[in-house]
Structures are given as structure tokens and as C-alpha cells.
Amino acid sequence: xxxxxxxxxxxxxxxxxxxxxxxxxxxxxxxxxxxxxxxxxxxxxxxxxxxxxxxxxxxxxxxxxxxxxxxxxxxxxxxxxxxxxxxxxxxxxxxxxxxxxxxxxxxxxxxxxxxxxxxxxxxxxxxxxxxxxxxxxxxxxxxxxxxxxxxxxxxxxxxxxxxxxxxxxxxxxxxxxxxxxxxxxxxxxxxxxxxxxxxxxxxx
Amino acid sequence: xxxxxxxxxxxxxxxxxxxxxxxxxxxxxxxxxxxxxxxxxxxxxxxxxxxxxxxxxxxxxxxxxxxxxxxxxxxxxxxxxxxxxxxxxxxxxxxxxxxxxxxxxxxxxxxxxxxxxxxxxxxxxxxxxxxxxxxxxxxxxxxxxxxxxxxxxxxxxxxxxxxxxxxxxxxxxxxxxxxxxxxxxxxxxxxxxxxxxxxxxxxx
DNA sequence: CCGCTGAAGAATTTATTGATCATTCAGGCG
DNA sequence: CGCCTGAATGATCAATAAATTCTTCAGCGG
Numbered sequence: 001x002x003x004x005x006x007x008x009x010x011x012x013x014x015x016x017x018x019x020x021x022x023x024x025x026x027x028x029x030x031x032x033x034x035x036x037x038x039x040x041x042x043x044x045x046x047x048x049x050x051x052x053x054x055x056x057x058x059x060x061x062x063x064x065x066x067x068x069x070x071x072x073x074x075x076x077x078x079x080x081x082x083x084x085x086x087x088x089x090x091x092x093x094x095x096x097x098x099x100x101x102x103x104x105x106x107x108x109x110x111x112x113x114x115x116x117x118x119x120x121x122x123x124x125x126x127x128x129x130x131x132x133x134x135x136x137x138x139x140x141x142x143x144x145x146x147x148x149x150x151x152x153x154x155x156x157x158x159x160x161x162x163x164x165x166x167x168x169x170x171x172x173x174x175x176x177x178x179x180x181x182x183x184x185x186x187x188x189x190x191x192x193x194x195x196x197x198x199x200x201x202x203x204x
Numbered sequence: 205x206x207x208x209x210x211x212x213x214x215x216x217x218x219x220x221x222x223x224x225x226x227x228x229x230x231x232x233x234x235x236x237x238x239x240x241x242x243x244x245x246x247x248x249x250x251x252x253x254x255x256x257x258x259x260x261x262x263x264x265x266x267x268x269x270x271x272x273x274x275x276x277x278x279x280x281x282x283x284x285x286x287x288x289x290x291x292x293x294x295x296x297x298x299x300x301x302x303x304x305x306x307x308x309x310x311x312x313x314x315x316x317x318x319x320x321x322x323x324x325x326x327x328x329x330x331x332x333x334x335x336x337x338x339x340x341x342x343x344x345x346x347x348x349x350x351x352x353x354x355x356x357x358x359x360x361x362x363x364x365x366x367x368x369x370x371x372x373x374x375x376x377x378x379x380x381x382x383x384x385x386x387x388x389x390x391x392x393x394x395x396x397x398x399x400x401x402x403x404x405x406x407x408x
Numbered sequence: 409c410c411g412c413t414g415a416a417g418a419a420t421t422t423a424t425t426g427a428t429c430a431t432t433c434a435g436g437c438g
Numbered sequence: 439c440g441c442c443t444g445a446a447t448g449a450t451c452a453a454t455a456a457a458t459t460c461t462t463c464a465g466c467g468g
Contacts, residue, residue: 025451029430039443041432050430084403116375155387159363161373169365169373171320183359186400191391194398198390199288229421232459243413245462254460413466421458428451436443 008046010036015053023103024054024110054107055118062122065090073129079137080189086129091163091181095174098167108165127153144195156188212250214240219257227307228258228314258311259322266326269294277333283341284393290333295367295385299378302371312369331357348399360392
């Protein structure tokens with residue numbers, strides 16, 4: 001059992017090294033296999049497909065993010081500040097990762113295209129931490145009460161989508177992105193403090 | 205003079221008909237020329253390049269939008285509602301246009317890639333109407349005072365970027381997009397009502 | 409002259425073909 | 439018997455050549 005997961009780890013590691021350097025498209029299964037002294041066919045006993053290797057790679061990246069999100073969401077800083085920290089940390093990490101290894105952007109693109117559900121899964125996970133912060137903020141009186149925390153978290157995610165894979169949606173520099181993110185967060189946080197009124201209808 | 209702009213209009217019209225049906229890439233200059241009973245070379249006396257035809261096409265679409273934005277921004281409805289109307293109208297119009305003529309999405313993509321400045325120009329124009337609404341809202345006391353209206357408008361645009369070319373960023377249906385847009389607007393409007401406090405620093 | 413054409417050149421796109429790749433699986437090895 | 443290999447297969451990709459297409463411009467006709 002540990003033997004099996006050890007090999008899996010080795011494959012993932014070899015794949016990550018190659019993919020980070022050469023990109024997803026330019027990395028072949030037999031190259032990964034060669035790095036692990038095994039046949040390409042054998043990889044399939046550990047990963048159902050090449051795409052699943054990319055997914056595992058992203059999952060690893062995400063779990064590091066979530067670790068920090070969890071810590072931030074539990075900290076005793078003001079909730080508004082925790083909200084900022086979560087999104088700034090996410091922005092900085094992904095921007096840096098893509099800056100350092102441009103090929104990571106390709107992995108994000110491929111997964112976004114081929115595994116949209118995985119992306120949703122990540123958003124749902126992130127919302128758990130956002131809800132913690134929102135609920136705490138409400139309890140402390142920093143935020144006005146909210147009907148549905150998860151819904152509000154979803155709306156916040158929608159508004160900040162641009163900063164999730166920054167290099168995918170624009171070509172802004174990190175400072176400009178941070179400035180924008182801060183500006184949008186200013187509005188969102190003010191809105192949370194004020195209390196959100198849902199409007200019934202909107203016609204024109 | 206009127207003769208020249210008449211021909212220009214004719215070319216643009218012929219080009220639009222073809223591009224909407226066959227797409228930008230599949231429409232050739234000589235086809236457009238043939239539709240206008242002229243040579244391909246002659247088109248270049250009216251448009252500097254094929255890309256400029258696409259730009260003129262988008263400019264036409266935008267000017268219709270701006271017309272309505274202008275009316276909305278001047279109406280006497282509550283500013284918050286005007287804000288909603290602007291973005292909902294934009295969403296509905298672009299979604300419908302792309303739904304009806306899928307090839308329009310290609311034009312948006314090409315222009316986004318090849319003429320990023322044109323896109324910025326459009327955003328700047330839109331901000332003029334947003335500023336009108338914001339300033340009016342502040343005057344009426346619906347919104348709290350703002351340091352820099354144009355900056356705030358820019359932040360609102362950032363938060364709502366996803367709804368600009370909806371089919372480009374997601375595959376959500378129009379109702380789902382409208383629901384999301386409304387949710388994000390709820391937060392933004394609450395924030396505007398409350399007043400936005402700029403935060404000095406954000407470290408983690 | 410002015411407005412236009414149509415040929416010419418450069419750049420891009422398409423078609424085709426050969427190679428490579430992801431994935432499967434029959435069979436060998438321990 | 440279970441773990442692994444390496445050949446087989448269909449799909450995808452790369453490379454090249456051929457054909458189109460965008461764009462320019464010399465020169466024709468009004």
C-alpha cells in the first residue's frame with residue numbers, strides 16, 4: 001500500500017519536473033516513465049490518464065493554498081483583513097508560480113478546459129474558508145448578517161475571478177493586479193459591513 | 205465626402221453580413237469587395253486593414269450600447285438601479301448578440317488579442333456613464349462620497365469583467381449569469397452606500 | 409489629375425502526409 | 439498468480455508543400 005503510493009508520488013514528482021519545464025503538451029508519458037525507470041504502460045496502474053497527472057499536480061498546489069487559507073481563516077485578525085489576506089495570498093502564489101514556471105499556465109488552461117468540475121471543486125473548497133471568515137465577521141459585528149453565507153462567498157469569488165489565474169485574463173503586472181484586487185476588495189468589504197440588500201427585479 | 209463615407213458604410217455593411225455568418229477568419233477581402241462590386245484593393249482606400257473593419261464593426265455595436273448607457277445614466281431612477289440597468293443591459297445585449305451570431309465571439313477574441321487598446325477605449329467610455337451615475341448617487345445621498353469616481357468605476361468594471369463577454373469566460377446560461385451579476389451588484393451597491401475605506405497595507 | 413483596377417509579393421492558412429503520442433492489453437517474468 | 443513490459447492501435451501532432459489571402463502599388467480610364 002505504502003509501496004504503491006510511493007511509486008505514485010515518484011511518478012507525480014517526475015511529471016511535475018518535466019511539465020514545469022517543458023509544459024504539459026511537450027511532456028510525454030514515456031519520458032515520465034523513463035525518469036522513473038519503468039514502462040509508459042506501467043504509469044497507468046497509478047494514474048488513469050495523463051490528465052489525471054495534471055490534476056494531481058494542481059491538487060498538490062491547491063492543498064498548499066488551502067493550508068494557508070485555513071490558517072488565515074482561523075487567525076484572530078479582523079475578518080476584513082483575513083479576507084484580503086486570502087485573496088492576496090492566492091494572487092501572489094499563483095502569479096509567482098506562473099512567473100517562475102510559465103508552463104504552469106498551460107496546466108491551468110488544460111484543466112479549465114478538460115476538467116471544469118475539478119475547478120468547481122476548488123472553488124467550493126475555498127468557499128468553506130470564506131464562510132468561516134464571513135460568519136466570524138458577522139459574529140463580531142464587523143459584517144452585517146447575511147442570509148446565505150455560501151451564496152455570498154460565491155458572489156465574492158465571481159467578483160474576484162480575474163485575480164485567480166491573473167495571466168490568463170490580462171497582462172497586467174503584479175503591482176497593478178494587487179492595486180485592482182485591493183480596490184475591488186475595498187468595495188466588497190464596505191458592502192459586507194453595510195449589509196447586502198437583495199433586489200427583487202431589474203428591468204430596463 | 206458624403207460619397208466616401210457612404211461607400212465606407214457599404215463596405216462595413218457587406219463585411220458585417222459575411223462576418224456574422226461565416227466568421228472573421230472565413231471572410232475574405234475579395235468576397236467583401238465582390239459584394240460591393242469593387243476590387244479588393246479598393247477597400248483599402250476606406251479601411252487601412254481587415255482588422256480595422258472588425259474594429260469598426262465593434263465600434264458600431266458599442267455605440268448602440270453607449271446610446272442606451274447614456275440614457276440610463278441620465279434617467280431619474282435611483283442611481284443603484286441605474287447601475288444595475290447598465291450592466292444588465294450590456295450583459296443581455298452581448299449575450300444575445302453572441303447567441304444569435306456565434307461568430308461575433310471570434311471578432312471579440314481577435315480584437316482583444318490584436319487591439320487591446322481599443323478594448324481599453326471602450327472601458328474608458330463606459331466609465332464616463334458610470335461616473336455620471338456615481339456622482340449623481342453621491343449628490344442624492346444614496347452613495348457615500350468617493351475620493352476618485354473614475355477609480356471606483358474602474359474597480360466596478362474589474363469586478364464585473366466576467367459579464368462583459370460572458371461566453372468567453374464561462375459557459376453559464378444567461379439566467380445563471382444574471383443571477384451572479386445581480387449578486388455581485390448587491391455587494392457593490394451596498395459598498396457604495398456604506399462608503400469605501402481604502403486600506404493602507406496588506407501583508408500576510 | 410482622381411479613383412479605381414488587377415497583378416505582384418509577403419504572409420497566412422489549409423491539406424496532406426508522416427511521425428509521435430496516449431492508451432490498451434496479451435503475454436512474460438519472478 | 440500478480441506485477442510489469444513492450445508491441446499494437448487509434449488519435450493527435452508536426453512538417454512540408456500548395457493554395458489562399460491580405461496588402462501594396464504601378465498604371466489605366468474617365
